[in-house]
Amino acid sequence: MIGDRRPSSHGVLFLDELGEFPVAALESLRQPLEEGVIRVSRAAGTAEFPASFLLVAAMNPCPCGEGVYKGACSCSVVMRARYRRRISAPFLDRFDLVVPVTRPTASELLDRVPAESSADVAARVAMARNRADSRGPQEPVLTKEATDTLSRKLAEGELSARGLGKVTRVARTIADLAEAEVVNDDHVSEALLLRAGRSVVVA
Amino acid sequence: MSEQLPDGAYAIGLALLPDVGPATLRSLLDADPPPVAWEKRAGATSEAQDAVARQWQRHCDLGISVLLRDDALYPDRLRNSLAPPAILFCRGDPRVLTGKPTVALIGTRAPTRYGIGVAAQLGADLSASGVSVVSGLALGIDGAAHEGACATGAPPIGVVAGGLHIAYPRRHSRLWDRVMEEGVIVSESPAGARTEKWRFPVRNGLLAALSDVVVVVESRHGGGSRHTVNAALANGIDIGAVPGSIRSATSEGTNAMLADGAFVVTGVTDILLALSRAGADIAIPSGEERRAVSTGPVPERERGLYEALSPDPASLDELARITGLEFAELCGGLERLARAGLARDVGGWWERV
Secondary structure (H helix, E strand, O other): OHHHHHHHOOEEEEEOOHHHOOHHHHHOOHHHHHHOEEEEEEOOEEEEEEOOEEEEEOOOOOOOOOOOOOOOOOOOHHHHHHHHOOOOHHHHHOOOOOOOOOOOOHHHHHOOOOOOOHHHHHHHHHHHHHHHHHHOOOOOOEOHHHHHHHHHHHHOOOOOHHHHHHHHHHHHHHHHHOOOOOEOHHHHHHHHHHHHOOHHHHO | OHHHOOHHHHHHHHHHOOOOOHHHHHHHHHHOOHHHHHHHHHOOOHHHHHHHHHHHHHHHHOOOEEEEOOOOOOOHHHHOOOOOOOEEEEEEOOOHHHHOOEEEEEOOOOOOHHHHHHHHHHHHHHHHOOOEEEEOOOOOHHHHHHHHHOOOOOOOEEEOOOOOOOOOOHHHHHHHHHHHHHOEEEEOOOOOOOOOOOHHHHHHHHHHHOOOEEEEOOOOOOOOHHHHHHHHHHOOOEEEEOOOOOOOHHHHHHHHHHHOOOEEOOOHHHHHHHHHHOOOOOOOOOHHHHHOOOOOOOOHHHHHHHHHOOOOOEEHHHHHHHHOOOHHHHHHHHHHHHHOOOEEEEOOEEEEO
16 A cells, blocks of 8 residues: 555645445545645654655545435445445545535536636636735735634534634635635635535545 | 233234235234133144243333233224234334324325425425324335425324334435324234335335225325225325426326326315315314414515515516515615525525515
8 A cells, every 4th residue: 555655745646436446445535635645654664755745535425426416326324334434534634625526417518618728727726825824824814704704613523623723724825816815704615615525426 | 921911922922923914914813812712723832922021121121112902002093994904013103003093194205395395395284273184104206205294293103014123215314304203104014024025015004094084195096096096096085186297207106096096185274174064073274374484574675675575486577577676776775685584595596585
């Protein structure tokens, strides 16, 4: 497994069909995800391998794969539960963004507007990173409405302490992409929804 | 000593005999009063007397009450059925059996999420409309129906196959306790009886006979629900079925029932209408009343988004396309509508409440 991850230090590790990986393999990703290193201890000593990477993964919501489509899933509850058990909640918690991908309709496929080009996206990302870098490490500034939304989610138990930090960071990035100085309620709501996408997998 | 024990004790003794099923028990008790029937069957020995006393004590200790056909609390629904059980065991309040209109919600033990959701919703809606939900406490649809029905209004009625000394299936022991506390659990099997296979069709017959209307939520082709349906038909009880996708195996049975003439269940009102046809005294909410439930005014800022939502769930991508909103604005709007109780997130899909 180390061999699999080493080349992706400072790179992107993409795991397709996440639900098909052995549970032990996925759980062993938790340390590098948290600390950016893989530590191997043997009698002779401990070796530390750099393993800082961006983890991207894809999976079906259920065995039949129709779960993202309105009411089309034909899996039994038992089948769905068994499939989901392969991804533990703490592991899923490490993901900042979970995006349900729906199947495009026929009309979307046929007469769709040309998508934003990768070059344009890259330029937007570079701009947002610049903004973040020039601001330096400081606590994001939130509007009162945004703070209220977060404290309500905390009080309702829908957001954990770990989640709060992640949501705030994602909301700051969304605000940077929108060239906004202050994080507002819309930015926070988007970050919350991108996190709530997990419910498709764990519900 | 025999003077001290009530009739029910001897009926328990008879019901526990290995060669006595419901039909034999009925004919034995039709012919003689319980003490006489017991003596004819088991002899007048003191061991036989002790056995009866011991079993009676066990039922009392477990809080199991016994209803015979001449009991005032014995439900009229059963008395008027084709084969009234000679003995009925209850845990909880037996008066629940005669109080409210009753609707059975039944279905497969391996449902889809659709079936679970519909069963829980119908359970809650019926209970809130003052209807006792009858179900078998089995895994799947039965459990979901009672989960929905508990703590929402009319007391629930659980009908089980085995003796009431132990919760079965084990995974539902918490649900058992809730149904017992809020309503009643009944069985034709005495405590300590082995749960043989034949007890399940007996349970299905009892479940049907205790209900004014029977509704099947999800059922496979040839699934067990058809036994309950046949028992209900024999007793002249109306059958409803929840339609499902023609591609879903768990709706094959229910869709076939609809083709055979079961009434279509798309919501609690369909069931309430069937109850009133069956002679129950029930208030049917008008369309206005149903729409008027607990939604606040739509904030001006979110009106366009609210108009774009429908009771049919839509993905965020779809909503972004329809409304033309920036993604963050869309998320903020949905969050605020959800807070006002006007929209909700169902596993990544959004619908109007």
